[in-house]
Amino acid sequence: MKKKYLSLAGGAVLALGVVTACGAPSNNTGSNASSSGSASTTTHQVEIFSWWTAGGEANGLNALIKTFNKEYPQEKIVNEAVAGGGGSNAKAVLASRMQAGDPPETFQVHAGQELMAWVNAGKMQPLDNLYKSMGLNKVIPAAIINDLSKNGHVYAVPVDVGRGNVLWYNPAVLKKYHLTAPTTMSQFISELKTLKSKGVTPLAYGDKDQLGSVMLWENVLLATMGPQNYDKLWQGKISFNNPQVKQATNTFLELLQYTNSNHSALTWDEADQMVADGSAAFNLMGDWAKAYFQSKGLKEGSQFGWTAFPGTNNDFEYVIDSFGLPKGAKNPTGAMDFLKLVASKQGQDEFNPLKGSIPPRTDANMSLFDTYSKEAMSDFKKDSLVPSLANGEAANPAFETAATQAVTMLISTKNVNEFISALNTAAEENPLS
Structure with a gap:
């Protein structure tokens, strides 16, 4: 859950959350952290x-x-x-x-x-x-x-x-059409075709915030390249001209044929809701989607299911x-x-x-x-x-911003060569290593 970076200090992003306590607080701080916030001076x-x-x-x-x-x-x-x-x-x-x-x-x-x-x-x-x-x-x-x-x-x-590489699904929808959780890309595409022929949205995604589209592309990339080459790509050791990048991008475009037409108007959780209510069968999203399903009262296993994104069964995109x-x-x-x-x-x-x-x-x-x-x-x-590229771990924020823009352009133009050229330019301007 994130996306699009501002260009400050290389383009960083931030936010927060809160967590609990354990025992009385100690007086230790970070090695250079100020400890001047005493009871008399702290703002509390x-x-x-x-x-x-x-x-x-x-x-x-x-x-x-x-x-x-x-x-x-x-x-x-x-x-x-x-x-x-x-x-x-x-x-x-x-x-x-x-x-x-x-x-x-x-x-x-x-x-x-x-x-x-x-x-x-x-x-x-x-x-x-x-x-x-x-x-x-x-x-x-x-x-x-x-x-x-x-x-x-x-x-x-x-x-x-x-x-980040979890494929969520509605068990009732799969059962109705005699389908099982896919483990390979070929099985996945076959099931998407079946669902489309039945009038069901096969694959829901929301890229109003651009998260859904970049995550879907990077997961197809991981499934195509395997973890070692995928890592080398983000380390700058493999070029975006690698044939596997083009292959993955073509597969990504193929998957988009089975998605909801209103994807650009939906956020990631609204796409999850399509799976929750049975109007869509699948959704690729991080495991924060599970918490979303549970917040809506759905029970794991019976009302929502999961599997690793097809082709990434032994990979963990953190x-x-x-x-x-x-x-x-x-x-x-x-x-x-x-x-x-x-x-x-x-x-x-x-x-x-x-x-x-x-x-x-x-x-x-x-x-x-x-x-x-x-x-x-x-x-x-x-x-x-x-x-994960989409979530800030794989590449510097400036490259990620450029890559996000390139994926958005790709969805509109379907021009794979132009997309790869944009990635190469982004890597030249914002080195990955």
């Missing part, structure tokens, strides 16, 4: 930015704000969650504030290149001491910490791990939300209290079941999670882990 206001306003995301955010207020009654949360634009509206407000030297106490930001845009611009405080005091290096996988670090310093704490401490925050003490909650076992165990994601901590209480999340936890440990 903790502004947090996020784009979590829909379904399970909003439920998780609200529950965690309640917990924070209980654990830290001396602080006042100011919830700056901004709806619309798949996160771009919130990020626009945040970028303006960061440029003006008026940052919130903390903000939601995806691990990887999205976070690094702000780190490279010198806008973030390192959190080395927080990691040390909470023993986070022992419970958060090194691969995740690496995505949050630069030059040996870590700049954010992760709150969740989402999966989407990691995190929070950091921006330089110039007016209440660094309150910000650090919030970060402690975000990083805590209790906080992550409370937040993730509601959001539909899994905790980055390895000591999560498995009994709190449903069937889908338990499967995701298992897959996260054994599958090939790959980053």
Whole structure:
């Protein structure tokens, strides 16, 4: 849930969310974080930015704000969650504030290149001491910490791990037409053809905020190239002129023949609703869609089902939300209290079941999670882990903005060569490595 970046400091994005507490707060802050916010000088206001306003995301955010207020009654949360634009509206407000030297106490930001845009611009405080005091290096996988670090310093704490390559479906619709969850692209296309012939929207997607279209394209790309070549593409080791990129793009255009005609008017959750009410069979979206379905009272397995996007059965496209401490925050003490909650076992165990994601901590209480999340936890440990372009992990924000515009152009023109040329230009202007 995000999209479209502003071009600040390489074009970063931000937002927030809230998480719970565990035990009394310590007095440790990040290695360079200010600790001047004493009881006599702090504003007692903790502004947090996020784009979590829909379904399970909003439920998780609200529950965690309640917990924070209980654990830290001396602080006042100011919830700056901004709806619309798949996160771009919130990020626009945040970028303006960061440029003006008026940052919130903390903000939601995806691990990887999205976070690094702000780190490279010198806008973030390192959190080395927080990691040390909470023993986070022992419970958060090194691969995740690496995505949050630069030059040996870590700049954010992760709150969740989402999966971006999930194909959701309505079990009743598939049963009615004697179909099963597809595992290969050829089976998928065959089933889409069947559904279209029956007058059912085969594949729902919403790209009003451009999230749905970029995620669909990158998943077809992953299915076509495989995890190793897919990774090399985002590392700048394989050119966009690679024949597999063209093949994937043609397959993407083929899939669009089976989508809803009003996709440009729908957000990601409105496309999910088409699957929920049975007017569409399938939808490709991250596992925050599960929380959306559950917020509507649907039961997993019987009223909504899932499978890895066809051709990506052994891959896990990760989407990691995190929070950091921006330089110039007016209440660094309150910000650090919030970060402690975000990083805590209790906080992550409370937040993730509601959001539909899994905790980055390895000591999560498995009994709190449903069937889908338990499967995701298992897959996260054994599958090939790959980053998401659409959600900020794979490439720098400036490239992502250009790629998003290129996908939008492709949907309109259907010109594959022009699309690949646009990607090559974007990579030249915004190097991937």
